[in-house]
Amino acid sequence: MAEPSFIELSDVSLRYGTGTVALARTSLSIETGDFVALVGPSGCGKSTILKLVAGLLQPTSGGVIVRGREQGSPSVGGERLRLGIAFQNPTMLPWLTIRENVMIPLKIVPPFRASYRAKRNSEFADRAEALLAQVGLKGFGDKRPWQLSGGMLQRASLCRALIHDPQLLLLDEPFGALDQFTREELWAIMQSLWIERRPTVLLVTHDLREAAYLANRICVMSSRPGRILETREVPFSRPRTIQSSYAPEMAALVQALRMRIAEARSQEDQAESQEVAA
Amino acid sequence: MSWSPRLRQRLLSALALVSFFLLWEVICLVVGVSDLILPRPSQIAVVLWEKMPLLWPHTLQTLKTTLAGFALGVLTGIVIGVAIGSSKLAYDVAYPLLVGFSSIPKVAVVPIFVVWFGAGTVPAILTSMVISIFPVVVNVATGLASTEPELEDVLKVLGASRRDVLWNVSLPRAMPYLFASLKIAITLAFVGTVLAETVAANRGIGNVMIIASGNFDVALVFSGLVILAALGVTLYLVSSWLESRVTGWSQRKGDMAMV
Numbered sequence: 001m002a003e004p005s006f007i008e009l010s011d012v013s014l015r016y017g018t019g020t021v022a023l024a025r026t027s028l029s030i031e032t033g034d035f036v037a038l039v040g041p042s043g044c045g046k047s048t049i050l051k052l053v054a055g056l057l058q059p060t061s062g063g064v065i066v067r068g069r070e071q072g073s074p075s076v077g078g079e080r081l082r083l084g085i086a087f088q089n090p091t092m093l094p095w096l097t098i099r100e101n102v103m104i105p106l107k108i109v110p111p112f113r114a115s116y117r118a119k120r121n122s123e124f125a126d127r128a129e130a131l132l133a134q135v136g137l138k139g140f141g142d143k144r145p146w147q148l149s150g151g152m153l154q155r156a157s158l159c160r161a162l163i164h165d166p167q168l169l170l171l172d173e174p175f176g177a178l179d180q181f182t183r184e185e186l187w188a189i190m191q192s193l194w195i196e197r198r199p200t201v202l203l204v205t206h207d208l209r210e211a212a213y214l215a216n217r218i219c220v221m222s223s224r225p226g227r228i229l230e231t232r233e234v235p236f237s238r239p240r241t242i243q244s245s246y247a248p249e250m251a252a253l254v255q256a257l258r259m260r261i262a263e264a265r266s267q268e269d270q271a272e273s274q275e276v277a278a
Numbered sequence: 279m280s281w282s283p284r285l286r287q288r289l290l291s292a293l294a295l296v297s298f299f300l301l302w303e304v305i306c307l308v309v310g311v312s313d314l315i316l317p318r319p320s321q322i323a324v325v326l327w328e329k330m331p332l333l334w335p336h337t338l339q340t341l342k343t344t345l346a347g348f349a350l351g352v353l354t355g356i357v358i359g360v361a362i363g364s365s366k367l368a369y370d371v372a373y374p375l376l377v378g379f380s381s382i383p384k385v386a387v388v389p390i391f392v393v394w395f396g397a398g399t400v401p402a403i404l405t406s407m408v409i410s411i412f413p414v415v416v417n418v419a420t421g422l423a424s425t426e427p428e429l430e431d432v433l434k435v436l437g438a439s440r441r442d443v444l445w446n447v448s449l450p451r452a453m454p455y456l457f458a459s460l461k462i463a464i465t466l467a468f469v470g471t472v473l474a475e476t477v478a479a480n481r482g483i484g485n486v487m488i489i490a491s492g493n494f495d496v497a498l499v500f501s502g503l504v505i506l507a508a509l510g511v512t513l514y515l516v517s518s519w520l521e522s523r524v525t526g527w528s529q530r531k532g533d534m535a536m537v
Contacts, residue, residue, distance in 0.1 A: 095527040108436045
């Protein structure tokens with residue numbers, strides 16, 4: 001048998017309570033160091049997959065295996081997988097400075113946890129400052145969250161997701177609430193951070209250009225029930241640029257994805273109207 | 279005039295205060311209200327000054343009783359608040375009980391405390407404790423329960439334990455709620471103390487006032503009132519100052535957004 005993938009979802013279904021089926025028999029595998037984007041209309045279960053992988057939700061049936069271990073099972077010995085996560089809402093703690101916010105994972109995650117008190121003003125602070133400088137927030141470490149704009153907070157939120165060198169980075173529409181210029185700037189930053197550190201990334205987004213720019217592989221999802229319709233490789237070389245995201249090949253890919261989703265939506269609408277008629 | 283709005287507001291508040299007492303004085307003089315009904319502020323001030331050596335020990339007694347009751351009440355309130363605020367089940371189970379307790383008029387518990395501990399300082403401390411618990415419990419529990427789920431997710435994904443979440447997120451988040459409740463609790467603690475002192479004590483401002491009113495020494499009653507008001511305002515200011523020191527972050531002080 002081949003080496004198991006870093007993340008394996010096999011026939012995973014999830015039903016909230018007794019009602020909505022958020023995910024129906026979905027399979028997905030992600031290799032170590034890959035960058036995978038989940039795209040689809042809102043409510044199609046993209047975030048549900050992300051939460052399953054994070055262990056924040058348990059599947060109703062099927063298995064979620066991350067690095068050879070059932071996700072959500074109590075960790076028996078061994079080192080826990082290091083995870084980083086960022087949401088659309090930057091959720092900074094208002095009573096801490098930006099630097100302290102970025103350092104939160106070091107306070108929680110072993111092995112950093114043990115030496116947090118000793119190193120929080122030296123090594124760890126330098127590490128946070130270096131990362132902040134990389135995302136364009138040099139000199140903002142001592143500011144409080146409310147003194148920064150939404151785009152800056154989102155940069156800090158990326159730093160918080162990356163400070164402890166996670167093996168797996170989960171991004172749930174992290175650039176969704178930003179204006180287009182800031183968003184494109186953050187795509188470039190995200191790409192260079194990924195090239196430098198090579199974590200495995202699972203990105204949830206509804207922005208097709210974002211998926212095409214950032215990911216190696218794009219999974220298109222449909223809703224009700226959520227499932228993966230098709231997976232596409234993104235063959236373009238890196239580093240990609242904003243110019244290249246407007247190149248004909250990239251535009252063609254985005255267009256194809258858009259058509260696929262539109263098709264799925266119209267089928268869904270038909271199915272729904274038939275249901276109503278019946 | 280180019281006064282800053284802040285100075286202007288302060289001057290106006292001071293003016294309102296002075297006019298209140300002036301109006302009181304003038305109305306009493308013009309209408310000719312008997313000082314057995316409503317003494318003039320100037321009369322009260324004189325009595326306050328003359329009787330201060332007598333009133334001072336009672337003032338200290340009331341202050342000590344209130345602070346003791348307040349401290350016990352806040353501690354108990356924090357413990358109960360953390361207990362029921364950190365678990366949904368505990369919250370749902372304990373809430374009806376708490377509402378039941380809090381809706382008992384506190385004057386009704388004084389006789390019970392007197393039966394248990396005899397008249398004196400202890401019932402007063404307990405009354406002021408009981409009366410100041412509830413706002414603290416409710417605020418702390420609400421503060422703990424108001425943590426954003428996404429923030430909790432961020433920490434859970436990192437492998438944080440419940441204790442990590444409590445220490446790093448929930449408790450700091452609950453601080454503004456706690457301090458808001460302290461300002462309410464300190465005022466209520468005074469109510470509790472004076473209540474118990476008027477019913478069952480032989481010391482304290484409440485006791486002085488009830489005796490003075492029996493002797494128709496209305497100016498002395500009002501002196502007691504002035505002392506209580508002064509103590510109340512002072513303690514309120516202290517809690518306010520503490521609040522702004524500890525939870526300044528929630529009031530967004532400092533320079534405004536940069537971009």
